Amino acid sequence: MDVTTTEPSSARKNYLNWDHSWQSWLFTLDHKRIGILYLISISAMFFLGAVAISLVRVELATPRGDLVESETYNKLFSAHGIIMVFFFLVPSIPATLGNFLIPLMIGARDLAFPRLNLLSWYLFTIGGGFAMTAFITGGVDTGWYFYTPYSSTYSNNQVALTIIGVFIAGFSSIATGVNFIVTIHKMRAPGLTWFRLPLFIWAHYATSVIIVLGTPVVAITLLLVLLERAFRIGVFDPALGGDPILFQHMFWFYSHPAVYIMILPSMGVISELMAAFTKKRVFGYSFIAFSSIAIALLGFLVWGHHLFTTGQSMYAGMVFSVLSFLVAVPSAIKVFNWTATIYKGQVEFTAPMLYALGFIGLFTIGGLTGLFLAAMAVDIHLHDTYFIVAHFHYIMVGGALFGYLGGLHYWWPKITGRMYPEGWAKLAAGITFVGFNLTFFPQFILGQMGMPRRYHFYPEEWQALNVLSSAGASILGLGYAIPLFYFLWSLRYGKLADANPWRAVGLEWRVPSPPPAHNFDEIPIVVWEAYEFVPEDADEAEQDREAMPGVPAGGHE
Amino acid sequence: MWPFSLPIDTMPETASTFAEKLDPLYATLWLLTIVFTVLVLSLVGIFAIRYRRGSLADRSRPVDHDTRIELVWSIIPMLLGLAVFVWAAKLYVEVYAQPPRNAKEVFIIGKQWMWHLQHMNGVRENNELHLPVGQPVKLTLISQDVIHAFYIPAFRIKRDVNPGRYTSVWFTPTKPGKYRLFCTEYCGTQHSLMGGWVYVMPRQEFQRWYETGGAEGGVSERGGTSAQGLGGMAVAGASLFQSQGCVSCHAGPGGPGRAPTLVGVFGKPQPLENGRSEIADEGYIRESILNPRAQIVRSYQPIMPVYQGLLSEEQVLQLTAYIKALGDPKGAAAKQLAAGNTGQEPAERSGIRSSANTQNVQADFIGERNPASSQQQRSPADTANIQNDFIQTRRP
Numbered sequence: 040m041d042v043t044t045t046e047p048s049s050a051r052k053n054y055l056n057w058d059h060s061w062q063s064w065l066f067t068l069d070h071k072r073i074g075i076l077y078l079i080s081i082s083a084m085f086f087l088g089a090v091a092i093s094l095v096r097v098e099l100a101t102p103r104g105d106l107v108e109s110e111t112y113n114k115l116f117s118a119h120g121i122i123m124v125f126f127f128l129v130p131s132i133p134a135t136l137g138n139f140l141i142p143l144m145i146g147a148r149d150l151a152f153p154r155l156n157l158l159s160w161y162l163f164t165i166g167g168g169f170a171m172t173a174f175i176t177g178g179v180d181t182g183w184y185f186y187t188p189y190s191s192t193y194s195n196n197q198v199a200l201t202i203i204g205v206f207i208a209g210f211s212s213i214a215t216g217v218n219f220i221v222t223i224h225k226m227r228a229p230g231l232t233w234f235r236l237p238l239f240i241w242a243h244y245a246t247s248v249i250i251v252l253g254t255p256v257v258a259i260t261l262l263l264v265l266l267e268r269a270f271r272i273g274v275f276d277p278a279l280g281g282d283p284i285l286f287q288h289m290f291w292f293y294s295h296p297a298v299y300i301m302i303l304p305s306m307g308v309i310s311e312l313m314a315a316f317t318k319k320r321v322f323g324y325s326f327i328a329f330s331s332i333a334i335a336l337l338g339f340l341v342w343g344h345h346l347f348t349t350g351q352s353m354y355a356g357m358v359f360s361v362l363s364f365l366v367a368v369p370s371a372i373k374v375f376n377w378t379a380t381i382y383k384g385q386v387e388f389t390a391p392m393l394y395a396l397g398f399i400g401l402f403t404i405g406g407l408t409g410l411f412l413a414a415m416a417v418d419i420h421l422h423d424t425y426f427i428v429a430h431f432h433y434i435m436v437g438g439a440l441f442g443y444l445g446g447l448h449y450w451w452p453k454i455t456g457r458m459y460p461e462g463w464a465k466l467a468a469g470i471t472f473v474g475f476n477l478t479f480f481p482q483f484i485l486g487q488m489g490m491p492r493r494y495h496f497y498p499e500e501w502q503a504l505n506v507l508s509s510a511g512a513s514i515l516g517l518g519y520a521i522p523l524f525y526f527l528w529s530l531r532y533g534k535l536a537d538a539n540p541w542r543a544v545g546l547e548w549r550v551p552s553p554p555p556a557h558n559f560d561e562i563p564i565v566v567w568e569a570y571e572f573v574p575e576d577a578d579e580a581e582q583d584r585e586a587m588p589g590v591p592a593g594g595h596e
Numbered sequence: 597m598w599p600f601s602l603p604i605d606t607m608p609e610t611a612s613t614f615a616e617k618l619d620p621l622y623a624t625l626w627l628l629t630i631v632f633t634v635l636v637l638s639l640v641g642i643f644a645i646r647y648r649r650g651s652l653a654d655r656s657r658p659v660d661h662d663t664r665i666e667l668v669w670s671i672i673p674m675l676l677g678l679a680v681f682v683w684a685a686k687l688y689v690e691v692y693a694q695p696p697r698n699a700k701e702v703f704i705i706g707k708q709w710m711w712h713l714q715h716m717n718g719v720r721e722n723n724e725l726h727l728p729v730g731q732p733v734k735l736t737l738i739s740q741d742v743i744h745a746f747y748i749p750a751f752r753i754k755r756d757v758n759p760g761r762y763t764s765v766w767f768t769p770t771k772p773g774k775y776r777l778f779c780t781e782y783c784g785t786q787h788s789l790m791g792g793w794v795y796v797m798p799r800q801e802f803q804r805w806y807e808t809g810g811a812e813g814g815v816s817e818r819g820g821t822s823a824q825g826l827g828g829m830a831v832a833g834a835s836l837f838q839s840q841g842c843v844s845c846h847a848g849p850g851g852p853g854r855a856p857t858l859v860g861v862f863g864k865p866q867p868l869e870n871g872r873s874e875i876a877d878e879g880y881i882r883e884s885i886l887n888p889r890a891q892i893v894r895s896y897q898p899i900m901p902v903y904q905g906l907l908s909e910e911q912v913l914q915l916t917a918y919i920k921a922l923g924d925p926k927g928a929a930a931k932q933l934a935a936g937n938t939g940q941e942p943a944e945r946s947g948i949r950s951s952a953n954t955q956n957v958q959a960d961f962i963g964e965r966n967p968a969s970s971q972q973q974r975s976p977a978d979t980a981n982i983q984n985d986f987i988q989t990r991r992p
Contacts, residue, residue, distance in 0.1 A: 102987040103983065103987060104788070104983075109785050109786055109787075109788065109789075110785050113782075113784075113785065113787070180784070180785070182782050186742075186743060186781070186782070188741075188742055188743075188759065189742040189743065189782070189783065189784060192742075193708075193741060193742050193784060194784070276759075277758075277759045277760025277761070278759070278760075282760070283743055283758060283759060283760070284758065317647070319658065319660070320660040321660070322659070322660055322661065323660075323661050323662075323666055324660070324661065325661070326661075326666050347688070348745060348754050348755055348756045349756045349758065349763075350755075350756060350758065350761065350763040353688070353689055353692065353693075356685075356688070357685050360681055360684070360685060361678070361681050361685075364674070364677035364678060364680070364681050365674065365677070367673070367677060368670055368673060368674050368677070371669065371670070371673045372666065372669065372670055374636060375636075375669040376666075378636060378639050378640050378643065379665075381640060381643035381644055381647060382643050382647065382658075383647055383653075383654075383655045383658040383659075384643075384647050384655075384658075385647065385648075385649045385650075385655075386643075386644045386647050386648045386649055387648075387649045388644075388648070396640060396644065399636065399637075399640055400633075400636070400637055400640070403632065403633050403636045403637070404629070404633055407628065407629040407632055407633060408629060410625060410628070410629075410677065410680065411622075411625050413681075414621070414625065414680050414681065414683075414684030415684045415685050415687075415688035416618055416621065416683075416684040416685070416686075416687035416688040416691065417618065417621060417622055417625065417684055418684075419618075419688065419691065419752065419753060419754050420618065420622075420749070420752040420753075420754065422745075422754055422780070423745060423747075423754075423780040423781060423782075424780065484604070484606050487606065487607055487622075488605060488606065488607065488608055488749065489608050489747070489749025489750075489776065489778065491747065491778050491779070491780040491788075492780075492782075493782045493787060493788070494787070494788035495787075495788040495789075496788045496789055496983060496986055496987055497788065497987065498776065498986065498987055498988070499987045499988060500605070503604065504604070
């Protein structure tokens, strides 16, 4: 192999350079390479989902639907939702960062089932292929939640193909979830007890439990829609003797927990970032760890808060409402603990930390506005308006996506062996934050004014706020585009990263960047607690002048 | 609702009793949101700046856990949340529960992509609803195709409109005026145009409009959609009761028939074959007509034919109004029945949906556009009018 002097890292064999053939990528069993395959796939999906919604936002700059036909408009927002939920957000952090980092963080050489892991990527790709075929050959206009009987009887476009795509992609989630659960149970390094695990691992464990329990339900539900569509078997359509509300129960039984599939891994990332950039143990470790488990369990019992206006029994509604207030508590616990972590820390305002701080602010607003919707009488007014759109984008974008971007920056040197340009990254984080708020805050007001979601035409008194939102979306788009360029740029020109550029703790920082194909030459024996920071190099500590009393000494760096 | 004025409208008008009760709760939720957001953001900001790397701030005795403080910040938000839950649940139960007895009833049928509304006296409207101020109104809603949702932001009320089962909601309008009405459950291509207007009128004005069948005193600007149709829903139901042959078995008071009498059944528990009993409400009656074998009244044979597909939702509502009148001889529906001419054939006039019509709607949906084929179809000019009417702001 060519070894040039400008790339000394390639002198050492690592998981990227040991074999450059395409077979070595497409048939790889290495969790790190599979993570990268996923990274490429979901980035492409994200791009497509973003293009679809850009057209929607341009259309909404005027009250009259004059850019595209109503039918096209409906297909665009449906494509956006389906792509972003099933093909971006659900796999985003677990399949990329989770895949890459879980074995490294727990001192294992791979996931428990490497072949299953590769299969999951192929299933994802095949499912994505079906969905893309559906979008190209006519599109689908049901919205991402396929409400019956519209999806099963009335809609006359590519519902079946799309559902098959989502169905197959569901199995890729399940494969990943099973893999993570077994790996975390069975493959932790000696001495790495449950309460020494990074909180990223706890978050992924909770996520995997939700995936394994919830995904089969949505798969069955979508299969039933398909059967009703293809063979007129009456399950959901009342004209065939079915019950359309049954679909909503079954769909949200998965799709509400799916929100936690998207946000919990992101919370895991934020815990890692807060520790690394305050150089402090995360405050309330066990409360954060158990709050992930509490969210996973309670999250399965609140689906009915999507059905307050359907006519479900009032008493059922009350149970769902009170549980929805309770599930907010573990999320609040996490926010307060992250805030307390900063107290007396050594805060470094790196780009990943900016994303983490942005996450705390946006997730707080997203979570609190969720209480409006859990409050039954208030939900009557706000249900299916832009208020909900704004709320869940604060959770999905301000929460899940900010965590993903923060994590991607933080572990980029580990994944690629190169640093990204810090100045550009901070700029992009700032632009994303401003663009995000400008896009989605006006939608809270539109929603409480009464603007329903999925509207092609809207009353002209709402134009000003819509224009503001569309303007924000173009700024947000810029914030997403900049990282794409500098990440690609850094692959070749970025500063070389050493094993631990952030002076963080955690097993993944004890192997070279990028890691060797088999991660650890020797499996480490863990004798320390999670996030046990030691004073940095003596000279740096002198520069800081401020000694850090109370921080346990002892070298394991 | 705000203690200060903002440069733009942030809430729709408060025009119903429910809206008046909801707005304080809504303001409380915003207050909590602002307080907690400011609290978290200022703590994060203050800590992050004070403890930035290299600052000289005191970092002695750092802590990484404290069970007491964890309990404090778990329990306080939980208690606040539970208080909001109780407040909101109380209002929810009120608006979706049984309305006051003097409530005016309106029946609403949703279909792709318009609203049919019918008053008890038979006055019909499309995409418009005229109501008197200060009078409780109960809406009974059903869809004849996909799921829709009926939403009036100024009243803060919304109810899903499902195929195959009734839902209901009630409210009291408090201010005369013109308010927007939307469909909020995505229902296909023209979902965003499935809207209209609610006109709340002073009582006397409304009474004139109502008694002249929508001909006089209306404030509708679109015109022509408030189709006339006096005679009453119960009257129409009575004639259906004859023409559909119901009367041959459900003999009415006095004579024992092959089927139970329908006099006085509405709102009363019915003893069933399976030993249980069920209140004969709108949903029960609808099911008993369309799919009679679902619930058989004790000591009768399951011999009634299935009417699923033979009756439109509107006809079922008319039959229900008739049965209701039989159940409450002093009620409004019975008065209507007494005043009306049961010999009429209102089904002709009421434009009941034939199966051909249903096909047209489907054809329209699938995209085979044929504007001439049906009154339901919109010509391009019509569509433009609807669009203009929809997007423009018109204050009364």
